[in-house]
Amino acid sequence: MRVLVVDHPLVAHKLTVLRDRNTSSPVFRLLTEELVTLLAYEATREVRVEPVRVETPVETAVGIGLVKPTPLVVPILRAGLGMLEGMTRLVPTAEVGFLGMARNEETLEAITYAERLPEDLTGRQVFVLDPMLATGGTLREAIKFLFKRGAADVTCICLLAAPEGLAALKEELEGKNVTIVLASIDEKLNNKSYIVPGLGDAGDRLYGVVG
Numbered sequence: 001m002r003v004l005v006v007d008h009p010l011v012a013h014k015l016t017v018l019r020d021r022n023t024s025s026p027v028f029r030l031l032t033e034e035l036v037t038l039l040a041y042e043a044t045r046e047v048r049v050e051p052v053r054v055e056t057p058v059e060t061a062v063g064i065g066l067v068k069p070t071p072l073v074v075p076i077l078r079a080g081l082g083m084l085e086g087m088t089r090l091v092p093t094a095e096v097g098f099l100g101m102a103r104n105e106e107t108l109e110a111i112t113y114a115e116r117l118p119e120d121l122t123g124r125q126v127f128v129l130d131p132m133l134a135t136g137g138t139l140r141e142a143i144k145f146l147f148k149r150g151a152a153d154v155t156c157i158c159l160l161a162a163p164e165g166l167a168a169l170k171e172e173l174e175g176k177n178v179t180i181v182l183a184s185i186d187e188k189l190n191n192k193s194y195i196v197p198g199l200g201d202a203g204d205r206l207y208g209v210v211g
């Protein structure tokens, strides 16, 4: 498993505004999309391509195109949905599948409550979108699920991670073809498993508090 923290002043600036408790939901949503586009630029460096010929107005040129089937993007509902537009802006031909996962706030276990993915992911490159890598439980379950269906490699784009969650994932996924791309590794988890300093509950910040 590889971890890549994208070191760029625009990434750091957008993340700082996201952290601000006074940032409104509409601004939070817009900045999340912009930030994901920047992270996706780095996360897609290894996307599979093949040579293609095109006729320019002057000559034939050899360029590259994305190999089919194109990458599969999987936002983890609910908060990952806020990252989808930022990803598909960069890779508009990607297919999109959905995984609905939530953590039980008492046991912190990940529960899958919805799934809409191809049955067979043999050889597919998969990009998982989940803003907060806290304990790592949700991502671990999602990654295991995708490999079970045959995914060739999994790249997770997250806004933030806690060192505890990254360490737990690393231990479980060492040797697997997994890359985690992040804007920041924060200090720690608090006793409610929130990332500190973090940005709060990403789903609530994106979509408001629902019950």
Ligand code: URA
Pocket (backbone or CB within 6 Å): 079, 132, 134, 193, 194, 195, 196, 198, 199, 200, 201, 202, 203
């Ligand atoms: N999920 C969030 O939305 N925020 C955290 O800090 C941890 C998990």
